[in-house]
Structures are given as structure tokens and as C-alpha cells.
Amino acid sequence: MGKRRIKHVTVIGSGIMGSGIACHFANIGCEVLLLDIVPRELTDKEKSQGLTLEDKEVRNRMVNENLASAIKSKPAPLYHKDFANRISTGNLDDDLKKIKHTDWIIEVVVERLDIKKSVFEKIEEHRTKGTLITSNTSGIPIQFMNEGRSEDFRKHFAVTHFFNPPRYLKLFEVVPGPDCDPEVTDFLMNYGENFLGKTSVLAKDTPAFIGNRVGIFSIQSLFHTVKEMGLTVSEVDKLTGPVIGRPKSATFRTVDVVGLDTLVHVANGVYENAPEDEHRDMFKLPTFIDTMMQNKWLGSKSGQGFYKKVKDKDGKSEIQGLNLDTMEYELQDRAKFATLEQTKTIDNVPDRFPVLIKGKDKAGEFYRKSFGSLFAYVQHRIPGISDELYRIDDAMSAGFGWENGPFEIWDAIGVQKGIDLMKEQGKEPASWVNEMLEKGFESFYKVKDGATYYYSIPDKDYVKKPGQDSIIILDNIRKSQEIWSNSGVSIQDLGDGIINCEFRSKMNSIGGDVLAGINKAIDLAEKDYDGLVVANSGTNFSVGANIGMIFMMAVEQEYDELNMAVKQFQDTMMRMRYSSIPTVAAPHQMALGGGCELSLHADTIVAHAETYIGLVEFGVGLIPGGGGSKEMTVRAAEGFGEGDVELNRLREYFLTIGQAKVSTSAYEAYDLGILKKGKDSIVVNASQQIAFAKAEARRLANMGYTQPPPNKNIKVLGKQALGMFLVGTDAMQAGKYISDHDQKIANKLAYVMAGGDLSQAQEVSEQYLLDLEREAFLSLAGERKTLERLQHMLQKGKPLRN
Template identity: 75%
Template sequence: MKRHINKVAVIGSGIMGSGIACHFANIGVEVLLLDIVPRELTDKEKAQGLTLEDKAVRNRLVNDSFTSALKSKPSPIYHKKFADRITTGNMEDDISKVAEVDWIIEVVVERLDIKKQVLENLDKHRTLGTLITSNTSGIPIRFMSEGRSEDFQKHFCGTHFFNPARYLKLFEIIPGPKTSKDVLEFLNGYGEQFLGKTSVVAKDTPAFIGNRIGIFSIQSLFHAVKEMGMTVEEVDKLTGPVIGRPKSATFRTVDVVGLDTLVHVANGISENCKDDERHELFQLPDFIQTMMDNKWLGSKSGQGFYKKIKGDDGKSEILTLDLDTMDYRSKKSAKFATLELTKTIDKVIDRFPVLVDGKDKAGEFYRKSFGALFAYVTHRIPEITDELYKIDDAMKAGFGWEHGPFQIWDAVGLEKGLEFIKAEGLEAASWVTEMKDAGIDSFYTIKEGNTYFYDIPKNLPASKAGTMEKVPGQDAFIILDNIRKTKEVFKNSGVVIEDLGDGILNCEFQSKMNTIGGDVLAGLNKAVDLAEKDFAGLVIGNQAANFSVGANIGMIFMMAVEQEYDELNMAIKMFQDTMMRMRYSSIPTVSAPHGMTLGGGCELSLHADKVVAAAETYIGLVEFGVGVIPGGGGSKEMALRASDTFRKNDVELNVLQEYFLTIGMAKVSTSAYEAFDLGILQKGKDVVVVNKDRQIATAKAHAKLMADAGYTKPIKRKDVKVLGKQALGMFLVGTDSMEAGHYISEHDKKIADKLAYVMAGGDLSEATMVTEQYLLDLEREAFLSLCTERKTLERIQHMLKTGKPLRN
């Protein structure tokens, strides 16, 4: 039976329920969001003369929760209009409507008695064959389905979304005793393909996979921090981006999630996992108990491990909790010699051997924490899962780790990991020794572009070693790390060009933050040359955290300071020429942006034949922040797109103004869908993929489709309509009034006026058809003139030093 999910019902509209509802709306599914009916009126409702029978009152809880979710930052929804796909209601008046949906998701409070009561009610109203799942972070699924109908139990399981549902990729699927295999397979595939998740089928054990390992890791650090006499700042410095973890690291993450949430899960594991060999670690350290007693729960209570205060001067200051005195104090900087050694190592996975060899407290910390983690994960197989890759997938997708425990262990070496375990007085599970004795010294290996994992033998004699098996589900992905060595066609310090197969090349940026400098531009030109000569199409894509943060402004700054204007002019022209080379090549070019796609990264996408964007793409022309206008064809392109948008009887000035403001206000989309509103992505041409893991494969498929359909090299444009003095006058009046009203600075006005001159096509006396090159020349001249301004150089220098824009 082939299933289609056209409509879902989400029962419970709290933070989690509303977040799940919004994410289904994100992917185009109709949602019915229900919650309970209030039992009493608010003072405001009484004053309005409302009664408990009024619909506005009966739906108050669900509507208030949903409205609050839509206002939250970061937003749970890709585009505000997607909220129209969600209908709200209550569990009394609207419960019968669940008969019309394809999937019911229960997301009520984490209490078994309440969940069972709600599920019993839903069982009476659901249509036979409808999927029904419970979102829980740890309540056993087998208890929830007791007493339910046979059809219910067959179609029921746990589906654990992580909060926030839009951003965290882990989707744990936990079967009940009678869950159909077809249901599990469907949910596994749907989660990955449609919801954009990393789907992991887990066993029905306390806290499942993600929280079992994640909470152990945090609790282990809680105990180690006191034992090693470390500060909150030191632990967060060591457990953040340097090892591929989120900026919030450990203690800041706990503040955001809420200490009470973490303690609730830890207590659940402690109570239900008595046989866990590290059971004592799930007991709360004294300082955590004190914080719970004081209700220092983190952001929700205003203070946790960190506390934000306002000083006498009105400036905000972040204080840190001293774990010895339990008083708040000013933040201290945390520095370690070992971390300094990793500053030149861009790839996180390559840092681990250096970190664990450290001779200072940092090295000791890593050896100790990794030793405990490595030992723990070995003993969780087969308790929580039979396959080790699922543990790594869960930690990466649920906790934002760049690498899972077994991947980190591979990076430091099997033997060294065993040494760390032994030094902690611990033992790895016997299967690790059997693996080693069989001559297998890594948990993963790469063969023919695919990842293989060590599959631990099941129901076999202890002496029997496992085998390396292919990680399932890879066929829909292209993993650049796996193919780079064997499929490399060209490489320089800025890019690697890989053969994706089927006649399609990929140009992958390799610079710091994927900035675009001379080597990247040379690589892009080489990629086009190679594709035109021997291939059918070109994808520009990578799988780093961000597609590209833009041009190398450090290089621009040095040229401008040294007043090497001829060289700077040549560099800008090379950027522009490369963008035009992409547009007017004889092969289709497809850009695959994701994450931050700013400035030059955005300009590159503007010039591709097609954009296959990840849903989480934050794209925009942000050059105003460093005192210049887009100089790589972005200003030209927005004028061109405005021209293409002009329709008969339009007020053309208003259309052009929208594109002007997109640049002038440095607008950045908060999702790929918002980029359509900004005119950066184009409807009917560019596409969005929800699962970033599928992005390169999807981009390749589009490039091949365009090539197979008979791609023809475009003819250079000579028909860009510019409005001349009419538009320029309007823009200049606008910038004058903005400066007079103190909305922009004098330098902001200068930059805006330069942009106005370019997008108006200069001070032509009337509307005129011009070429793209005409506009590119205007753009380059404006960019260069702004680079001679002291205030522009101050802005660039401030951005290089702080990563933040300067308003001067």
C-alpha cells in the first residue's frame, strides 16, 4: 500500500506541538492543531462579556500557543504565509476531524496517564489504517499502546522530534510491540525525504538513542568539571566549535534548553536504567541540585550557568556562575595552549589527534571525557541499537555534533581510544576487542564513494567477528568527503573539482569560510573550461556549514589600504567576468547554496542557470555592511531582474525601488522560501530541497536534465531597460530625506547614492536599453570609488576584526 501524507493532526499546541505543526506546514502539508478547552475565563474575557461556550474562549489555548510560536526567534516556519496551512481547534469540538487526516501526532504533556487517556480518545475517532504516533522523549512506547485496538497498535509507534523541530534534524522512530514493519519503513523514508530529517529507528529503551548518549555526555562533564577544578567558561571553550559542536557548547546549551528539562530526562534514565554500568553518573551533582532548588533553570528563569545583567552605565554584562561559591561573577577568558595548536587546522576531524595529545589541562580533559564516552557507547550496543552508525547519526542530528563518538574514535585511533578508556578505569564492550583481534582497526571505511560500518555480529558465538556493511540509505546522497580522493579532476588552494558521474562536474570551495578570492575564481573558471571540454554540466556546491560568506574582504582591504587601485580593479573585473562566464557558458551551471550565502556567494547564485537551494539558506547581498555596493555583478543583476519584471502599466519606479531596497537594506532571507520574495531566487526556475543531504544529488540531477534536454548557450543581453534620471532623482530624494531624518549616516547616503546611479543606469535623460556590460562597468567604477573612502576602510577593518558591521 502506497501512503500519501496530505493532512496531519497534531494534538497538543505547546512549544513542541506548535513547532511540529509548523514544520509540516513548511513542507506543504495541511495541519489540524488541537488542544484542550480552558476551564475558566481570563479577566480580559470576562470584561468582554464572553462565556466558556464562545469559540474564541474554547480555542484560546491553542490560538495563544500557536501565535506565540510564530513570534518566536528563530522562526519555526519558512515563510509567514505557510502558517495559513494550519487550522486550530480544540479536543472537544474538533476531535472528530481526526478521521480525515493521514497521520495523528500526539504531543501532550510527558505523563503516561494523560497520554493514555488522549490516545484512547483518538482511537475512537481515527479512521482504520491512519498512522498514529506519540512524540515523547522517553516514556516507553509499549505502555502507551496497551489496551488499544489491534489496528491502532499496528499503526502506532513513537516519533521523537527534537526541539526546535524545524532546525534539529534527528527524527527517532520507536516501534511498539505490534508496530507494522511497513509503518516503520514508511516513517523512516518519509522523515528523510519529506521532513528533511535524519531518521533513526531506535529500540524502546529509556531516552532512546539521542538523549541516552547526549544526557550521559553532559552528566559526565558535570561530574568531571568539579573533579578537574574547571570553570564554566573553560568547559564551554573546550566543548564548542573547536570540536565541531554548537557555539553554545555545554553550559550555554543547558541554559537554552532548560536545566529542569535536562534533569527530568536524567532522572528518568536513573530510575529506569538500574543496570547501566555508569548509573552513578546520572545522579545530580550538588551544584545542579542547588540550582534546581534556587530555580536557576537558564534562559526561562533569567539565570542559569550564565546571567545577564545591566550595569550602572546601562550596558549589559553576562555573568558566570562560580561552581565553587555558587555566586555569579564576571566572565573570565579561557585559554589553552593545546587549542592554539589547532588554529591552522580547518577540518574539525583533523583536530582530534592534536587535542588528545595536549600536555595541558585541555589535553587531559579531552582524554578523560572521550575515554568515558567511548566506553559508554560500546556498552549501549545492542541495548539501545544494534548498529553503531545510528548512535553517531543521532548525536549529529539531535545535538548538533559534527562528528559522532565512533567517528571521533576513528580520528584518534582505535588503540589510543582503548588507552583512554583504560586510564579512566573503564572497559570497552567485548565486541571491540573481538573486532580488533580480527584485524579491523576502524569503525568506518570508505569504498567506492560509500560509507561502510562495522556490523557487530548478532546471535553468533563470541569468537565470531563482525563484517563491514554499507550504511543504508546512501543511494539518494552524494557525500563529497567520500568521493573527493577518487573523483578529483582538479585542485588548487581554493577549490576541488570532482566528477559526480553522468557527465556532471562539481566545483567545491575549500577556502576559509568558503570566501571567494583569486584561487576560488581561478578554480571556477577552470571548472567551466573542463565542463565545456569534456562534460555536460557543472554544479557549484559544497557540504561545509555555509555555502560562502562572500568575497575575501581581507584581500580587498589590503589592496585598498596600499592604494593598489589598478590591481583592485582587475580583481573586481575578474569576479564580474567569472560570474558572466558561468552565465554564458555552453553548459548548464547549477548553484547549490545552503546556510550563509552572503555577498559574493549570493552573486554567484544569481548568475547560475538554476539554483537548487537548501531550505535553510540565508542568502542576501550584504555589501552595504562593509561600505561598498555589490561588485561581482549583484547590483547589475538586480537592475536586470527589475527590468525583466516590468509589465505594461506598471509604475516601473516602484518595481525598481523594491530591488534597490533589497541591496540598500542588506536584506537576508531567513529561509530559501523568503529569498523568492527578495527576487534572489526566481519562481518557476529555482527549487528548494528540505533535506540538505540530498542537495548535491538533486543539483546534479537538474544539471543532467538541462543537458539532456539540449541546453543552448544563452545570448548576451542587450535589452536591460534602465530608467536614467527619472529613477536616479527619486532615489536621491529618498536618500536625502533618510539622512535628514537621521535614519542613515552620511556615509550610508554616499553608498546608497552610488548604488542608485548604477541601478538607474547613470544619469541618462530617458529610459534606455543597455547591455549587461554597461551596467557592470558602472558597478565596478562605483565599487572602486567607495574603496577610496576612509569610512569604507573602517567598516571593512571592523568587520575583519569583530565579524560585525560598523555604522559610521
């Protein structure tokens, strides 16, 4: 057969999951047909409009309402609202014949075998031979869904299990049917990684596959522990959140978001269908869960679950937690544990685990119990649910947002120490774990020549984890390829003449050490290499300048030092722009303030699709001072002369800063003028981003990169623009849309972006604009209200309106 390409996808079933999957295929450029059933009766509104069951808008009502509701939901399922145009809708009675021309059919109907079988029967009538057909089921065995299907259907049939929401959760479990062609399995695994941006995990057709099997076990295990140890729900969430590299929603908040009924459905499925599971009793539901199910306390969708938002006697909202003994909601004390205090200075999550299990308080006891129980469980799931241990870790990281999977945590604690924790609970290590230790292998993973190797049970030796040849993992090369470092930066040789500057400061904020590191990286690249990438694998690319440092200098009125610090920031950004080698920025997740300014000054940006980028300095009472205000002025001027009104164009860029706009995806950053079409690119799979950025730096170098000359011909509009901005901010303040201080900041920004109060439009240099920007920044830093905003952000982590 020829090369399989996916241009058109049909999704059958438009519920939350089906609509989410349709949106994500639209995100990556596919045309999508979304189908659902025809309603059986008219609504009152349809009756009043004189419609009948034969009218198209009635027949497509269900699919259209579901899709519209998905698109409006938050977080948004689409990278950009315009991508909705790639989705067309229809119903199973009138439009199923259209699947003749589709490349991939995905079934996402309710979890009932009889309904799925009847849908597959209808699909067989219209499907073209060789078309992929997959189900998003998480619980129905494939052999039952295959019954009565043709040989060609079975050869092209597998389960592709997305996690909700499909845009954001990276796990993509591929479960081939017994008759599935290996070429189809390989195609689905590859497509998940390279097109959908997922972590593709090959799973077996066992109850709940890998992610939910281990994830639900972990939650059920905590349900039993919480009662046994007398912990509150908020204490468990404190212990199982970011401190151990898990999402903020931790355990009970996550269940509230996902829905208790979903969890119960999976747990019951494992209990009923996995009689051989030695921990089967863990999947039995505790009595408090039965009570919650009877009361319909299912979480966010029913207004209450393990948490409930209530108004106190003063009318203020407060979050109460469920007392699992009394089954009453109550305000829960802020959870505090001495053991957690000991990890506050440890930034690297795996380094915290050995400290946590040594705790002498309830937290230490909790970690010993829960990790011991988790290790005992996962060791016996091989080869049942997976032949390789790394797939279990990948599934937990990608599906549940764990920074480290179970075997990685076990490695961090030490394999022998993990066995001791199991034995404390009367559980023994699996024979393969003992065998591994007897052979002198003391960890499940090791790094060799920049690649990760895992312990393979059948090979009784370490085997290279597949799929690494096309990616660069900084954690694996930092030791061997590092050429320079300080407290905030590590510089590594990526090979092929390209080096990488990796931020290692707290939250990757940009202070003096990071600026020194960027300058050093440019020095090294100009002297001995061909190009520079600025990339890291932190949670966020960079949350911006170190505002603690700015606050201290401003409070101490050390304006000369602050002026020098801002000048150093500006000069460093200009070196990114005007060095003799190509510079590539690779932002991901949050790239705010200074993180955005650095990206704006690189020769090109290779952004991850999930990049939330913007100039947010207004929130702390400042304007962008690291070249951001200058750069937005330059970008507005680059568009002058295209026939549009110059003032309107400048106003758009002014509002991007003045309203502290942040893109909710890299695609939206094009609209804000932060990414440039034709110059900057977007990568959907985060693990491939650094390799793409390196390739881009290499490409620019190969094309004969020449140091650009300084830009001295930037058209600014002077008084004409300044007048328009001042009238606008005056009206906003008079209408009470902005405070006096907001107006003051906006007017300072207006002065910079107009190029000062020049009597007429003229051309200026970048340095002229940088000097205006720095002056405005310093004058705002001396304002009491700005200091209040900075202090509030440092203490509370959110902006103050004053």
C-alpha cells in the same frame, strides 16, 4: 494497501513542541489541524468582553495563543509567514471528530501516562482504521501507551521523537511499538528523510532512546569532570564548542537554552529506568544542580542558569558565569589554553582530535578524560539502544549538532589510542571492540567506491551504510573522483557527464584561488562534460568575497590591481551565466555577498530550505561588485511592462541591496527576487541537495542546452529613477535614519541601478551596467569610512555604522 500519502496531519497538544511540529508540517506543504484542551475558566479580559465558556474564541484560546506565540518566536518555526495559513486550530471537545479525515495523528501532550491514555481513548472513538498514530514522548515506554488499545491502533502506532526546535534540529527518532507493522516503520523512516528533511534514526524502546541517552550522559559526565578538575563554566564551553565541531552554545549555554528542568527530567528518567546501565551513577545529579533547581535557575526561561546577564556599575550589560563552588555569579576570565592554540591552523575538525588529547595542560587532561569516558559509554550501548554503531553517530550529529559522532571521534583518535584513554580511567574495552581489532579491522568506518561502510558486530565485517544510493557525499569521492584542485577549490567528477566545483577556502570565501577554480571548472566542463554544479558540504555555502584582500589592496591604494580583481570576479560570474554548458548553484546556510552573486548567475539554483542568502556589501561600505547590482537591475527590468509602476519595481530591488536584506529561509529568497519561481527549486533534506543539483544539470543538458546570447536589451530608467532615489536618500539622511556615508553608498547604488543619469529611459547591455557597478565599487573602496567598516568587520566580525 495502496500508496500511503500524507496530505493532512493532526497535532494534539499545542505547547512549544506541538506548535513547532505543526509549523514544520506546514513548511513542507501539509494541511495541519492543531488541537488543545478547552480552558476551564475565563480570563479577566474575556469577562470584561462579556464572553462565556461556550464562545468559540474562548474554547480555542489556549491553542490560538500557543500557536501565535510560536509563530512570533525566534528563530522562526516557519519557512515563510504565509505558511501559517496551512494550519487550522480547534479544541479536543468540539473538533476531535475531524480526525476521521486526517492521514496522521501526532500526540504531543504532557509526559504523563494517564493523560496520554485518556487522549488515545478519545482518538480511538473517531480515528479511521489505518491512520498513522504517533507520540512525541521521550520517556514513556510504548507497551504502557499500547495498553487497552485496539489491534489496528497498535499496528499503526510508534513514537516519532522530534528535537526542539523541529524546523532546525535534524534528528527524527522512530521507535516502533511491539505490535507496529514493519510497513509503518519503513514509511515513517522514509517520510522523515524525504519529506521532513530529517536524519531518521531507528531507535529501540529504551530510556531516552539514542540521542538523549548519549547526549545527556555526555553532559552529566562533564558536570562531574568540571568539579573534579576545578574548571569554570566558560572554560568548559570553550573546550566543548566549535573547536571540537560542536555548536557555539557548547555545553552550559546549550543547557541554559534547553532548560535545566528538561535535562534533569531526562537524567532522572534514565537513572530510574535503566538499572542495568554500568554508568548509571553518572546520571545522578551533582549537588550544584540540586541547588540550581531549588533556586529555579533554569536558564534562559527563568533569566539565569549557568549564565546571567547583569548590568555593571556603568550600566553596560555583561554576561557572568556561575561559580560552581560558591554558587555566586561572577565575571569569568576569557578561557585560554595552549593546546587550543595548536589547533588554530587545522581547519578539518577530525584532524584536531589527535592534537587535543596530547595536550600537556588542563585542556589535554580534560579531553583525555571526557573522550575516554564517552568511548567507554557508547561501546556498551550496542545492542542495548541500537544494533548498529552508525545510528549512535547519526543521532548525535542530527540531534545535538555534533560534527562527528562518538565512533567517528574514536576513529579520528585511533581505536587503540581510544582504548588507552579508557584504560587510564580503569575502564576496559567491550569484547566486540577487541574482537574487531583481532580480526585486523582498525577502524569503525571505511570508505570504499565512494560509499561509507561501518563495522557490523553481528556480521563481524564491514557493511555498507544504507540510504547512500540517492545521495552524493563529497568527503567520500574527493580522493577518487577529483580531477583538479588548487588551494581554494576541488573539482570532482560526479558521473553522468556532470562535474562539481567545491570551495575549500576558509569559510568558503571567494578570492583569487576560488575564482581561478571556477574558471577551470567551466573550462573542463565545456571541453569534456555536459554540465557543472557549484556545491560544497562546508558549514556555509560562502560568506562572500575575501574582504581581507579587498581591504589590503584599498589600504595600499593598489587601485589597478583592485580593478583587475573586481573585473575578474565579474567576468567569472558572467561565465557562469554564458558558458556553453548548464551551471547549477547549490547554496545552503549562509550564501552572502559573492556567494549570493554566484548563485544569481547560475542557470538554475537548487537551494537547501535553510539558506540565508542576500547581498550584504552595504555593511562594509560597498555595493555588490561581482555582478549583484547589475543583476538586481536586470531582474527589475524583466518585470517591467506587467502593468505595475516601473519605478516602484526598481525601488524594491534597490531596497533589497540598500537594506542588506538576507532571507531567513530559501522560501523568503523568492520574495527578495533572488530565487525565481518556476526556475529555481528548494530541497528540504541537505544530504540530498548535491544529488538533486546534479540531476538538474543533467536534465538541462538532456533538453539540448544552448549557450544563451548576451543580454543587450535591459531597460534602465535614467534620470527619472535617479531623481527618485536621491530624494529618498536625502530624506532618510535628514531624518537621521542613515548616516552621511550610508547616503553616499546608497547614491552610488542608485546611479548604477538607474543606468546613470541618462536623460530618458533606454536599453543598455549587461557590460554597460557591470562597468558602472565596478566604477562605483572602486570609488567607495577608496573612502576612509569604507576602510573603517572593512577593518571593523575583519577584526570584530560585525558591521560598523559610521
